[in-house]
Amino acid sequence: MSAPPAATPAQVLVVDDEPDLRTLYELTLLREGYQVDSAATLADAWQHLQERRFDAVITDMRLPDGQGLELLQRMLVQQRSERCIVMTAYGSAENAVEALKAGAFDYLTKPVDLKQFRSVVASAIHDRQPPARARAAAAGPKAPDRSPAGGQAALDRLVGNSAPMQQVKDRIARVARSMAPVLVRGESGTGKELAARALHACSHRADGPFVAVNCGAIPESLLEAEFFGARKGSYTGANADREGYFQAAQGGTLFLDEIGDLPLAMQSKLLRAIQERQVRALGSTQEDAVDVRVVSATHRDLAADVAGGRFRQDLYYRLNVIEIVVPPLRERRDDLPALCEALLGRIAQEAGMPAPALSPAVIDQLAAHPLAGNVRELENLLHRAVALSDGQVLQVDAIAAAAPPAPVRPPAEVAQAPDAAPPGLPSDLQGYLDQREREILVRALHETGFNRTAAAQRLGLSLRQIRYRIARLAIAVPGGDDPNDGPLSA
Numbered sequence: 496m497s498a499p500p501a502a503t504p505a506q507v508l509v510v511d512d513e514p515d516l517r518t519l520y521e522l523t524l525l526r527e528g529y530q531v532d533s534a535a536t537l538a539d540a541w542q543h544l545q546e547r548r549f550d551a552v553i554t555d556m557r558l559p560d561g562q563g564l565e566l567l568q569r570m571l572v573q574q575r576s577e578r579c580i581v582m583t584a585y586g587s588a589e590n591a592v593e594a595l596k597a598g599a600f601d602y603l604t605k606p607v608d609l610k611q612f613r614s615v616v617a618s619a620i621h622d623r624q625p626p627a628r629a630r631a632a633a634a635g636p637k638a639p640d641r642s643p644a645g646g647q648a649a650l651d652r653l654v655g656n657s658a659p660m661q662q663v664k665d666r667i668a669r670v671a672r673s674m675a676p677v678l679v680r681g682e683s684g685t686g687k688e689l690a691a692r693a694l695h696a697c698s699h700r701a702d703g704p705f706v707a708v709n710c711g712a713i714p715e716s717l718l719e720a721e722f723f724g725a726r727k728g729s730y731t732g733a734n735a736d737r738e739g740y741f742q743a744a745q746g747g748t749l750f751l752d753e754i755g756d757l758p759l760a761m762q763s764k765l766l767r768a769i770q771e772r773q774v775r776a777l778g779s780t781q782e783d784a785v786d787v788r789v790v791s792a793t794h795r796d797l798a799a800d801v802a803g804g805r806f807r808q809d810l811y812y813r814l815n816v817i818e819i820v821v822p823p824l825r826e827r828r829d830d831l832p833a834l835c836e837a838l839l840g841r842i843a844q845e846a847g848m849p850a851p852a853l854s855p856a857v858i859d860q861l862a863a864h865p866l867a868g869n870v871r872e873l874e875n876l877l878h879r880a881v882a883l884s885d886g887q888v889l890q891v892d893a894i895a896a897a898a899p900p901a902p903v904r905p906p907a908e909v910a911q912a913p914d915a916a917p918p919g920l921p922s923d924l925q926g927y928l929d930q931r932e933r934e935i936l937v938r939a940l941h942e943t944g945f946n947r948t949a950a951a952q953r954l955g956l957s958l959r960q961i962r963y964r965i966a967r968l969a970i971a972v973p974g975g976d977d978p979n980d981g982p983l984s985a
């Protein structure tokens with residue numbers, strides 16, 4: 496049996512004009528099993544890049560003939576596949592953010608911590624080519640830079656192919672590859688968490704944990720221990736050492752939902768953890784290095800919170816390196832049929848029943864609904880509709896009954912007319928009364944299991960009268976006009 500072919504080590508280019516530092520980086524990388532080339536200037540680095548392809552490029556920010564950022568930009572223009580790590584001077588947060596915005600995979604702050612250096616380089620090379628030392632497989636053609644297999648599945652879970660949704664998915668796939676912090680913005684219920692999960696699944700951290708935290712749900716006094724961990728005895732009730740969210744997300748993604756709800760004192764601590772990449776558990780004297788990508792989300796206008804002094808500007812700047820905006824449902828109505836189908840499928844699966852079919856009438860009715868609570872509201876509506884529906888096809892009236900009663904309001908044109916009547920006085924009395932009557936009848940029918948006799952009794956009507964009203968208002972009752980009028984939605 497022949498020995499496996501020798502593995503080709505990953506190739507790294509180091510760009511720094513200080514010979515001592517260059518040597519230090521080279522030795523560190525060689526010891527890790529990489530093959531290293533080095534350059535002292537931008538021109539020299541570019542020459543190397545013209546000659547061959549590398550797996551990663553590590554560049555100092557300030558070089559004798561220009562900025563490391565220029566190298567990054569030139570690489571981007573040429574669509575080079577190398578991942579670029581930029582080294583910035585200590586305290587120059589702007590450079591780090593600028594580099595990440597320009598497409599750097601990650602940054603390191605000088606003086607470089609060698610442990611962090613090794614870990615960042617390993618991350619950059621991770622899913623394309625492990626170091627020779629760790630590789631057993633034969634050297635083959637380099638894998639293209641694409642999302643892990645689970646990435647596409649996670650993007651598919653984000654249902655909707657409308658143009659705005661497609662843009663969101665393209666952006667997720669594009670930015671997933673770096674370490675840059677991402678802020679996901681969007682109204683409540685638009686799917687921000689799903690977007691964050693897809694981002695994680697498309698990243699090289701997909702095999703690591705995804706830890707989701709609702710910042711608004713944690714009592715202020717517990718925040719520090721929850722985020723950074725706590726040593727036994729550090730506070731009343733801490734009976735054992737416990738890790739925090741940062742430690743739990745090690746090697747993966749920490750999703751900070753409702754980031755705008757974090758109190759100012761905690762914002763400072765979070766900023767420090769992100770900048771230093773170190774956290775200190777409550778009651779501990781030691782800092783732990785953490786390798787975590789932070790993705791946060793908010794439905795609030797964080798820029799306004801910054802202006803109002805409720806959110807730290809420096810933290811906002813740090814979290815918002817890359818922004819993903821998930822559009823509200825009203826801006827992507829085209830997604831409604833696919834969303835309904837996917838949500839109904841999920842609901843039915845959870846209930847262990849076949850998914851009811853969706854008629855065009857139901858879709859039309861949903862499309863007319865304001866759905867201000869976005870996909871979550873649509874999901875709730877369908878949940879209740881399924882519970883109220885008795886057949887294979889989801890009924891229009893099951894949707895109407897599932898919808899929370901609309902607030903009593905005069906028709907919109909009356910409210911908006913310049914010489915509008917006082918609120919509460921409708922211009923079309925009959926239309927207004929019909930709408931109210933309809934709501935009451937649907938509610939009564941719903942509450943009596945669609946038994947018309949019982950519903951009529953509840954409303955002080957005869958069976959004849961309620962039948963007449965149901966027909967006049969064209970209320971579709973599950974099971975049609977049942978002469979026996981028994982319970983229809985048992």
Ligand SMILES: Nc1ncnc2c1ncn2[C@@H]1O[C@H](COP(=O)(O)OP(=O)(O)OP(=O)(O)O)[C@@H](O)[C@H]1O
Nearest residue numbers: 652653654682683684685686687688689794870871
């Ligand atoms: N595009 C989508 N495809 C399928 N399901 C979706 C989509 N968007 C949202 N959902 C579903 O809607 C519900 C709400 O989504 P999610 O929690 O991601 O929203 P959110 O924007 O994070 O909400 P909040 O701001 O309230 O935290 C979830 O059950 C989610 O699975």
